[in-house]
Amino acid sequence: MNQLADPSVDLLLNQRNSNFIKERKKLAIVTGSEATKETLCSQMKYYLEDCVDIEGYSEEVMVKDPIQADLVVMSSKILSEEMAEYVSPECPVLIAKRSLNIENIEKLFGIPKGTSVFFVNDIKENAVGCIEALQEIGIDYLELIPYYPGCRIYRNANIAVTAGEMALVPDHVEKAIDLGARIIDISSIVEILKLLDLMDQKLSLVSEKYKETMIRFSNHLYHLFNEASSMNQYLARILNQINDGIIAYYGSGIISIFNEKSREIFGAASAGDLIHNVIADSSIKEYLLAEEDLSDRLFRLNQEDLIISKFRIDKLDTTVCTIKNTKENKDIEVKLRQDLIRKGYIGKYRFSDIAGNSTVISDAVHIAKKLAKSDLNILIYGESGVGKELFASAIHNESLRNRGPFVAINFSAISEDLIESELFGYEEGAFTGAKKGGRLGIFEQANQGTIFLDEIGDISLRIQARLLRVLQEKEIRRVGGSENIPIDVRVIAATNKNLVQMCRDGSFREDLYHRLKKFYLKVPPLRERCQDIEVLVHHFLKKHGRGRLQISAEVMETLRMNRWNGNVRELENVMEYFIAVCDTGTVRMSDLPEDFFDESVMGHGGQNTESATVRGIQNPMMIDHDASGIQTRNDDAEYTTYSEALCQRGNLEEYLFFLKLIKEYTDRGQTISRKTMAEDAKNRFPYLTEERVRKRTDDLQALKLITKSAGRVGMRLTINGLKYVNYNTQ
């Protein structure tokens, strides 16, 4: 290691009182500043404290009495001249050689290669000496410029390094690094031993300690260099893994970073090369070297479209560019999307997939689109099968998270024991049967995306508490794990239960309810939007590949009148049934599922209060409910009631003839008028005029066996009319 010293080392021995000897020797250290005094005193105490009293004096603090010691060590020659009068004339004086304290050298490691740096010291020799010392220990990649009072600045720098001379650092410098005061050089330490007559006693110990310090330091340095170089390798690996080109260069165009992707695009180059020589395309070269132009630009190179972006790091006089190949980036996006699709973690639906134009559904879509723009949690309320998941998926796809996963979990379909590990995952060995390597929970899988928690009202209070913590802390802990894992997920929860009531009766946590319900969306049941049925019917026929299949007007009417307790899902099921059973091009009443009227049209378990009124009170065809709420019927008795009612009004045969006729026409998708009815009835009932036909149809309408409306729809059988006809044609 190089040792720096004042160029002239003078040993001024004043032997006038050579018998100045005490039991413990006294060493006085005189410095310019207090900081240097501290450094040098602690250095000498490290070597000699056990046998020498060490006293420090600095020019900064007034020395009152003359300094008396076995040896006075001056930190510089100038100081020895300035402080001479404060030293007892009989004291021997040594002007110490000093060297750079390299223990703080790591402070320089952050300065990038090629940077101009002032080395600041009190005189030229010291500044130059320190620079040489730094170069010798490997800091030769910086452009070190000596700086001292009165020097001429031939090249400027924004960073300054000094050895304890911060006061001399020029004001314009943006960053100053103090390596600390220079320490006493080993050769001067040996001199001190000699002068204190401690050579025999201390030399080997001091040299041991000195060696030890050096070894400790060089180990430290070695470690730091290793760390820095493995960090560099690590960074280089990262930069080479990135799928975009990355180039960094100093103001003048000297390249400092040129990653693998850049090499693929522009050809071979490495740090130290010039942009000017490396980039052949003149427009790209011009753009890169135009310091003030920081806009993103599109370039075409070798049939590829490149988007180049730039930003400046002014402090380092560096420009960094990223180069994206638009096609490759698209391909990557497609791959990532395919990966999500493979895992099933995508929102399958968009708002355009929501069929229906009723006001209620349009309003719901309108609100949902607004909610999609925010990132807050949403609670969707709606009966089973109304389309809650459809809405959740559409919201995800319209939100800023649409490139992330959409993961859905239905709590009603998972047992309580499994919910926790499904949501939060588990560590290997968390429980018997846990998979090797553990498993990610859906919260982790949905990271940066949306999680859809369906049937949230079905989870236990225990899981509610865990879920609440996750929503509050935004981190999860795997089952059997000890680490908290941060997550960035938007939660959309759904329920068909009355959560407010559940909060009241204590089965749902109110705090969780409020966390989930930052926004609220209600999806209306299908029976509140009968206008949508026709649109939905065609939507599902098309969705299942039978867009051309016709639905007879009567069937459509029957569908419209249905209660649809299973909502849109039930309607879709019926459409799939039609597709499976209908052999002709038109679905007719005869294609309706056998149990359609039992299970669907009649409603479930007395929920259909509106229809029950129509059927039960005003209609002779009664629906009874047994104790369990399940419907029971005595069909024969009910049909007989109709027959009796008709017989009381006129000829049952005529009425049945007209009912069948209406059915035939609607099955063919045709409307039937009174005139047609009279004509068709002519052969069997020649006495029936058009007016009489009107009378018969009025009777049928009064018994709610048919409906009459003006225009295209005309006369139609009601469900009961249809069933009564079917009963009589068996």
Ligand SMILES: Nc1ncnc2c1ncn2[C@@H]1O[C@H](COP(=O)(O)OP(=O)(O)OP(=O)(O)O)[C@@H](O)[C@H]1O
């Ligand atoms: N307006 C609509 N347009 C098109 N398809 C719809 C519509 N509403 C619902 N569907 C379809 O109906 C089916 C049921 O919808 P979804 O699963 O979203 O209902 P849900 O309310 O989440 O049901 P559950 O409460 O049982 O989970 C799905 O196949 C969905 O695509």
